[in-house]
Amino acid sequence: MMIRQFILFVLIVASLSSCNEKTVIIPPFEAPVSDRVILLEELTGVSCQNCPKGAATAQGLATSVFPGQVVVVAVHGGFLSDPLSQSQFDFRNDDAEELEDYLKPWLGKPAATINRIQFDTESNFGIDDPDKWQGYVADVLERPHVMELQLASEFNENTRELTVNVGAIPLEDMTGNFRVTVMLTEGGIIDAQLDGAVIIDDYEHNHVLRDIITEVEGTSLATSLTKNEVLNRTYTSIVDPSWDVDHMYVVAAVANVDGGKEVLQAAEIHLN
Template sequence: MNLYQTAALLALLVTAGCGLSSCSGATDDSETALAVELAYDKASIDADGESAVTFTVKQGGVDITAKATISYTYGEETKELAQATFSTNVAGTYTFTATYDGQSSKPVSITANEITVVKSQFVRRICVMEFTGTWCTFCPSGALRLQDMLVRNFDGIYDLMAFHLDKDPMAIPQSSTLMKKFKQDGAPACTVDMREGMDISSGPAKAKKACENSLENYPAHCGVAIASVYNEASKTAEVTVKVTSEKTSKYRLAVYVLEDGIVYPQADGSITRDDYVHNHVVRKLIAASGLVEGDDLGEIASGKEATKTYQVNIDKAWNIENLSFYALALDAENRVNNLSVCAAKNGKTDYEYNKNN
C-alpha cells in the first residue's frame, strides 16, 4: 500500500468513527435544560392558620427559591405565594407548582387537615383598613358605600381605620408601606385584618366577602383590653394594652392613634367639598419597632396574659377630645386576630366576651 492509499484509508476510518459517535466541535442545542424541583418540609399541616409548610426550589442542586415563583391551586382558585411558606384555615388538598425561567416543576400536593374549633370566649372584632386621599375623587363614595356595608352586615364588631396617602396632609409613612404590602396602587382600597388588599372603587363586595372569611375561617384565639391615662400638663398619655391568649401562640402588637372630626377640603367627583369631615384618620403608629406589624410580644401560653405599656406624646395639632387608640393583636402570620379601641382621654375598654359564655 503506497502513501496515498494509507492516507485515504485513515481518512475513511476517521469519517466512519465520527459518524458512529456523532463527533462535533459544537454543543447540541437540543440538550434538555436542568429540571426545576419543588421540595417541602411536610406533606400535611393543620388547617389552623398557623401550622405551615415551607418550600424549597432547586435547579441542578442549586437553591433558587428566592428567584422562583410558587403558586397553588385549590378547587377553581389559583394563587401565587408571597413567600415560600403556606398556611390556611380551610381544610383540603392543595396542589403546588414552582416556576423559574419558563420552566415548571412537577406538581406536589399538601393536605390541610381539618381541626376541631372551640368557640372563643372573646368577641371577634374585624379590622378594616381603608386607603384614601383628599385628592381622590372616588374616595368619598367608596368610603360611604364601605361604611354602609359594614353597618348593615357587621354592626358592632368592626373597627375602621383610614390611612391617607401621598401628598395628603394627613398621610403617614405607614400608609404607603401598607399599600405596597397588599399590592395596591390606587385609592380607594382596603384590607381586612391585614390579610389581602382589594380595590373598592366599584363597590364593597370584595370587602364584605373578606369580612365573612375572617369571621368564618379565622376565629379569635385571643382577647384585647386597652386603657389610656391622659396627663393634661405634659400632654402625654400612658397606654396599657393586655392580650390574653386561648392557645399557646406568638403575637405582635400594633397600636395606632386615630382622630375623628377633621375638617379639610376633599375632592368628590367633579367638585371639591371644603367642609368635608374626615373621621377615623390614622395619625400615628405607636411601636418601638416602627413596623406596621407592631412590636413582638413573643409567645403567650394558653390562658396567660401579656401586658405592654406605651408613653404617647399628643401632638398639638391633634384634638385630644377626638382621639382614640387602636390596639391590634397580630397572630403568628402577622394577621389581625383581634383588636380593641379606647378614647385617648382616660378611656378604657375591657376584654369583650361572647354573651353565651
C-alpha cells in the same frame, strides 16, 4: 345553498341562548355572631376621587352592619393624598406612608385590608373594590376567635403624654411571631375632599391615622402564647397639640407575622 345553511346555523345557535336557568336567590344578609373585632385599614387620600365611597362603606360596616366589630383606620399615605388647593390640613405622615407600603400590593385607591389577610380570591393584598369588603369581613368574623384584646389609656392634658396599656389574652395555645401595633386616629375633621369630579370643602374625615406609637409593622409581643396567660404591654407617646383629643381614638391590633401578616384581634377605645 350555503347562505341558507348559514342562516340555519345562526338560528340554531342563537336559540340556545334562550334557555333559562334557575333564578339565583339573594338571601338576606345576617352578620355572623362573633366576639372577634376586625381591623379594616382603608387606604385613602384627599385627592382620590372614589375614596368617599370607600370611607362611606367602611363607616357603614363599623357603625351599622357590624357595630362594635370593625375598627377602621384611614391611612392617608403617599398615593393620591396630596392636599387639595382648598385643604387646610395635610393628613400625610411618615407612619401612614410606611403602613401604606407595608400593606402592598394594592392597585389603586380606595383599597382596604381586612385583618391583613391575603384572600385566595384576590390577586392583591389590598382589596380595591369597597363592595367586596362586607363579604370579607363576614368571612373573617366566622373564623375562630383566638384572642381577647383589652385596651386602657391615660392622657395627661398638661404634658399631652399618652399612656396606653394593652392586654392580650390568648384563647388557645399558639406559636408564631406575634406583634402588637398601637395607632392613634382622629375623626370629625372638616376639610376638603375630592369626590368624583367635585371637591367637597366641608367633608368630614374620620379614622384618620395620626400616629403609630409602636413599630409600624408591630412591636414584638411573643413567639408562643399560652391559653389564658395574659400579656400586658405599656406604650407612651406625646400627642401633637394640633390634634383634637376629644375626637381621637387608640387602636390596637395583634398580628401573627410568621408567614403572613394576619391580625388575630383588634380593639379601639376613646383616647381620653
